[in-house]
Amino acid sequence: xxxxxxxxxxxxxxxxxxxxxxxxxxxxxxxxxxxxxxxxxxxxxxxxxxxxxxxxxxxxxxxxxxxxxxxxxxxxxxxxxxxxxxxxxxxxxxxxxxxxxxxxxxxxxxxxxxxxxxxxxxxxxxxxxxxxxxxxxxxxxxxxxxxxxxxxxxxxxxxxxxxxxxxxxxxxxxxxxxxxxxxxxxxxxxxxxxxxxxxxxxxxxxxxxxxxxxxxxxxxxxxxxxxxxxxxxxxxxxxxxxxxxxxxxxxxxxxxxxxxxxxxxxxxxxxxxxxxxxxxxxxxxxxxxxxxxxxxxxxxxxxxxxxxxxxxxxxxxxxxxxxxxxxxxxxxxxxxxxxxxxxxxxxxxxxxxxxxxxxxxxxxxxxxxxxxxxxxxxxxxxxxxxxxxxxxxxxxxxxxxxxxxxxxxxxxxxxxxxxxxxxxxxxxxxxxxxxxx
Numbered sequence: 001x002x003x004x005x006x007x008x009x010x011x012x013x014x015x016x017x018x019x020x021x022x023x024x025x026x027x028x029x030x031x032x033x034x035x036x037x038x039x040x041x042x043x044x045x046x047x048x049x050x051x052x053x054x055x056x057x058x059x060x061x062x063x064x065x066x067x068x069x070x071x072x073x074x075x076x077x078x079x080x081x082x083x084x085x086x087x088x089x090x091x092x093x094x095x096x097x098x099x100x101x102x103x104x105x106x107x108x109x110x111x112x113x114x115x116x117x118x119x120x121x122x123x124x125x126x127x128x129x130x131x132x133x134x135x136x137x138x139x140x141x142x143x144x145x146x147x148x149x150x151x152x153x154x155x156x157x158x159x160x161x162x163x164x165x166x167x168x169x170x171x172x173x174x175x176x177x178x179x180x181x182x183x184x185x186x187x188x189x190x191x192x193x194x195x196x197x198x199x200x201x202x203x204x205x206x207x208x209x210x211x212x213x214x215x216x217x218x219x220x221x222x223x224x225x226x227x228x229x230x231x232x233x234x235x236x237x238x239x240x241x242x243x244x245x246x247x248x249x250x251x252x253x254x255x256x257x258x259x260x261x262x263x264x265x266x267x268x269x270x271x272x273x274x275x276x277x278x279x280x281x282x283x284x285x286x287x288x289x290x291x292x293x294x295x296x297x298x299x300x301x302x303x304x305x306x307x308x309x310x311x312x313x314x315x316x317x318x319x320x321x322x323x324x325x326x327x328x329x330x331x332x333x334x335x336x337x338x339x340x341x342x343x344x345x346x347x348x349x350x351x352x353x354x355x356x357x358x359x360x361x362x363x364x365x366x367x368x369x370x371x372x373x374x375x376x377x378x379x380x381x382x383x384x385x386x387x388x389x390x391x392x393x394x395x396x397x398x399x400x401x402x403x404x405x406x407x408x409x410x411x412x413x414x415x416x417x418x419x420x421x422x423x424x425x426x427x428x429x430x431x432x433x434x435x436x437x
Contacts, residue, residue, distance in 0.1 A: 005063035008055030014080035020275035021074035141321035159189035179236035186242035191219035252281035
């Protein structure tokens with residue numbers, strides 16, 4: 001029987017050196033979705049790839065296709081993967097969407113990333129009805145956490161954490177030269193944080209000059225050509241790198257070439273990219289301080305205690321939404337049996353009413369005919385009232401055995417519409433049996 005399975009790795013289980021080998025870029029994600037959907041046993045699929053996690057969500061009979069899919073990206077991921085199934089898969093996904101599993105609990109960016117992952121899966125036709133309903137409920141949980149708790153109070157992005165770290169290292173950012181390499185969401189968030197902390201000499205370098213101008217305005221900064229990067233490394237005190245490039249943008253050789261022109265002045269490199277854009281060898285040079293996402297995670301841990309109480313409230317909201325999703329799913333699973341059972345009963349009642357009316361012929365008037373029809377409907381409704389209530393209650397509680405037992409007991413094939421046990425008499429008058437409302 002198919003169920004939801006989640007397989008992934010994150011900042012909690014894998015170092016950045018492993019995460020970056022499994023991560024997807026915008027160009028490779030569409031190909032990855034097609035590859036995943038084509039694997040035997042996968043009915044629906046979705047891939048979430050961010051700086052801090054790569055997770056695969058599938059509707060299948062086992063988690064194995066998702067596991068093999070991630071291992072095809074990098075065999076080194078084998079020891080870092082986690083797996084969730086059914087209720088636990090839904091709970092984990094809801095927690096991710098609500099930022100409860102984020103490096104920075106309460107950060108705002110993850111909800112948008114989950115929505116984008118669903119949008120891409122829906123566009124690729126890999127997210128079907130089941131994952132669509134799961135995602136819709138996850139978005140409800142995320143919105144409730146955001147509006148009903150104060151978990152997002154204070155620092156709400158990794159970019160802001162990075163900028164605050166710079167401020168702690170250098171003190172007042174006024175007069176310090178800060179270079180932003182990359183003008184995506186991380187770059188824009190960093191620009192906003194820099195402006196709020198008083199940075200007044202911000203340079204922005206990006207391959208798209210129009211995008212660089214937009215980000216520079218947020219930080220009241222200036223745009224420089226990306227081709228000037230070697231010279232900009234000589235000028236800047238702080239370099240924040242956040243691009244989607246799958247390779248090092250700042251290499252150890254580039255940094256080494258700046259040391260003498262800089263007169264060995266301190267340089268702080270912060271890499272917000274996965275895969276990493278700053279060569280980790282840069283940290284070997286004197287007065288060069290390099291931080292990547294794993295380093296920022298250690299900084300963030302110190303803020304957890306301030307959000308613990310709100311996180312507890314958020315966990316309760318997530319759990320309530322998970323239970324609601326599962327109840328809806330289980331009740332939906334019982335619907336085919338309930339529908340088939342009602343169709344079977346109504347067909348039998350219709351046939352017997354037709355036989356009775358045919359035997360009475362002209363001896364019954366319109367009022368009598370209506371009475372026979374009403375009696376047939378009443379018998380069906382009263383007979384099915386208790387079974388219907390019990391099947392719905394069982395489904396809501398997660399009992400999937402009772403609908404199956406009912407199907408066996410009444411000889412119902414859940415895959416096919418129910419039919420009367422006897423053929424209709426072609427000569428009998430047709431009696432319309434209104435649908436039960």
